[in-house]
Amino acid sequence: MHHLASRGIHAGGRPIKPIVGFRAPGHGPDARPAATRGRHHRDTVPVVSLFSPTAWTSRSCIGQPREGPPGGREKGQSRIRKRGALPAPVCAAASPAPTSKLGTFVDENFIPLALLTAASFGWLVPSPGEIAHSYKVQKLSTIGQFVISGMVLQASQVVAALKSPFPILYGVLSILFVTPLLGIAVMALPWIHPFEFKVGMAVFCCVPTTLSSCVALANQCNGNAAVALMLVVLTSTLGVFTIPTVLGFVLGSTSLGPGAFNQRELLRTLILTVLCPLFAGIALQRLRAVSAWKDRNRKVLARMSTMFLCITPWLQLSIASAAQLPIGPGLIFTGLALGTGVHLAFLALNMSVTGMMRFSADPKEHVAIRKALILCTSEKTLPVAVAVISQLGVLTPANMAFAILPCIFSHILQTVIDSALVGRWNHRARHLGA
Numbered sequence: 001m002h003h004l005a006s007r008g009i010h011a012g013g014r015p016i017k018p019i020v021g022f023r024a025p026g027h028g029p030d031a032r033p034a035a036t037r038g039r040h041h042r043d044t045v046p047v048v049s050l051f052s053p054t055a056w057t058s059r060s061c062i063g064q065p066r067e068g069p070p071g072g073r074e075k076g077q078s079r080i081r082k083r084g085a086l087p088a089p090v091c092a093a094a095s096p097a098p099t100s101k102l103g104t105f106v107d108e109n110f111i112p113l114a115l116l117t118a119a120s121f122g123w124l125v126p127s128p129g130e131i132a133h134s135y136k137v138q139k140l141s142t143i144g145q146f147v148i149s150g151m152v153l154q155a156s157q158v159v160a161a162l163k164s165p166f167p168i169l170y171g172v173l174s175i176l177f178v179t180p181l182l183g184i185a186v187m188a189l190p191w192i193h194p195f196e197f198k199v200g201m202a203v204f205c206c207v208p209t210t211l212s213s214c215v216a217l218a219n220q221c222n223g224n225a226a227v228a229l230m231l232v233v234l235t236s237t238l239g240v241f242t243i244p245t246v247l248g249f250v251l252g253s254t255s256l257g258p259g260a261f262n263q264r265e266l267l268r269t270l271i272l273t274v275l276c277p278l279f280a281g282i283a284l285q286r287l288r289a290v291s292a293w294k295d296r297n298r299k300v301l302a303r304m305s306t307m308f309l310c311i312t313p314w315l316q317l318s319i320a321s322a323a324q325l326p327i328g329p330g331l332i333f334t335g336l337a338l339g340t341g342v343h344l345a346f347l348a349l350n351m352s353v354t355g356m357m358r359f360s361a362d363p364k365e366h367v368a369i370r371k372a373l374i375l376c377t378s379e380k381t382l383p384v385a386v387a388v389i390s391q392l393g394v395l396t397p398a399n400m401a402f403a404i405l406p407c408i409f410s411h412i413l414q415t416v417i418d419s420a421l422v423g424r425w426n427h428r429a430r431h432l433g434a
Contacts (some may be wrong), residue, residue, distance in 0.1 A: 109419075111213060111306050112412045118310035119408060122317030123327075129318020132311075138390065141311035142383040143277045146236070148305045149211045150281020151294050153233065161230030167359050167369045171231040174353070174377040176242045179346055180206040183250040192338065197331075199251070200389060200403030201338055204410055206247045207384040208235035212305055213415055214376045221422040222429070223371035231376045236278060236384075240270040243388060266391045273387050312386050313408045320401035327405070339410035343417055346378035371425065375418055382411040 106113060122129045161168060183202035192198045209232055218228040244263035284290045294301065320327060351374055359369040385407045389395065395403055 110303070111309070112415050114306050114310050115313055115408065115412050119313040119317045122314040123321045126318040126321040129315050130322050133315045133319060137311060138315055138386065139273055141308045142273045142387050144308040145211055145305050145383050146274055146277035147281040147284075148301050148308070149232070149236070150278045151284055151290070152298065152301055153229070153282055153285070157226040157229045158233065161224075161226040164224070164227055164359065164369060167224075167227050167373055168230055168234065170354075170357070171227070171373050171377055172234055172238065174350060174373075175209050175231065175235045176239055177246065179349070179377065179380075180246045180250060182342060182345060183247075186338070186342065187250070192334065194331075194399075194402050196395060196399050196402035197334065197338065197406050199392070199395070200385070201342060201406045201410070202250050203247065203388050203392075203403070204380050204385045204407045205342065206243055206250060207380050207388065208232075208239040209376045210379045210381045210411075210414075211236070211383070212302065213418075214372075214379050216302075217375050217418055217422050218372040221371050221425045222368060223375065224365070224368040225372065227369055228372040228376050231372075233278075236274060236381075239384065240267065240275050243270065243384075247388065262391070266388065269387060269391055270384070274384060309382060312382055312404070316386075316401045316404045316408070320405070323401070325401060331405075332409075335406045335409040336413065338406055339413045340417070342410060343378065343414045347374065347417075347421070350374050350377040375422075379414050379418065380410065382407055 183205035186192070186201045186205065187198050189198065192201075211232060215225055215228045215232060217223075219225050244266045247266075248263060285294070354370045354373050357370075358366060359373075360366040386404055389400060389403050389407070392400075392403070
């Protein structure tokens with residue numbers, strides 16, 4: 001067709017007028033100055049090309065020109081198309097490559113995918129995890145996460161959060177004192193076996209909010225990230241002093257009794273593994289070189305924090321596999337059901353309570369604060385839960401894996417559930433905005 005069109009002959013045998021100037025502006029004969037364009041016009045052989053990279057739109061639409069004066073290429077193309085010299089427009093929207101889609105999926109779900117990978121590797125190949133556990137790598141995991149949390153902490157956001165004291169007060173009370181009460185109900189469930197499952201889940205109910213995921217999710221749904229960040233800092237700091245007392249109350253109502261752990265030793269451990277690393281990370285920001293590097297590599301720091309988080313399931317599943325603990329499908333289902341039920345109970349509680357409150361006279365700001373509160377008050381952090389469980393004297397190293405397993409499940413599930421919740425909020429916001 002290209003050969004016939006360039007000679008002015010239609011595919012059916014009838015002559016057609018060649019369309020001169022079918023090139024895009026700035027290319028071909030039209031790019032010459034006006035003084036010389038007319039002089040050589042008669043000597044120009046008109047060329048009609050369907051595949052010139054400058055002749056089509058960025059959407060790869062065959063048969064539709066990029067731009068041109070009214071009555072020029074558009075009319076010429078329409079005339080040629082009617083006679084059969086050009087095909088009908090075929091627009092093929094450029095779709096991302098499969099590798100690009102996979103990369104986007106991994107990037108958006110990096111935390112749960114990394115946790116699942118670490119847990120699976122620890123269970124299938126336990127030897128490296130056993131060796132790492134003998135060198136006390138578990139404490140390095142918790143310390144590393146809190147150092148990074150202190151490094152990325154922005155003082156301006158903390159100051160901005162102080163303008164909303166009432167939401168901060170509710171968040172602290174809910175995270176450190178209200179949601180831990182669900183641990184009493186968990187310990188009273190008669191159908192949860194083994195017993196260590198209930199102990200681990202009760203500890204998980206008593207720990208502060210997550211270090212980074214709740215802030216990231218609040219940012220994704222246009223929530224108040226300053227309030228979320230302030231709750232992370234306050235609950236991580238105050239939780240060091242409240243966890244021993246609250247956990248003693250929760251476990252004291254069971255057969256374990258209040259002597260299940262040494263409260264002073266637990267307090268010392270939390271100060272060394274949580275409070276000191278957090279303030280050390282904040283102090284590192286004062287160094288100009290560290291501050292500049294941190295600003296350029298925030299994503300790298302986020303990935304490093306996730307890698308530190310993955311050390312916990314890797315080590316604990318390695319120990320459980322080496323000890324040949326009976327972790328079968330029934331046990332996994334119990335852990336998943338328990339983690340899902342606890343997190344949904346947290347969400348239902350905090351959604352109901354915050355729905356009856358008013359946090360700001362501005363409706364948009366009220367919604368932003370409420371979203372941040374729901375996310376922060378419904379999530380719990382895995383590193384602190386592991387640090388606490390490791391101090392329970394009633395658990396052997398092998399049985400400790402049973403106690404940590406529901407915490408791992410709960411941490412993964414809360415990330416997945418809250419990501420879906422944020423997606424629903426964003427969909428509703430787009431629908432209302434349209």
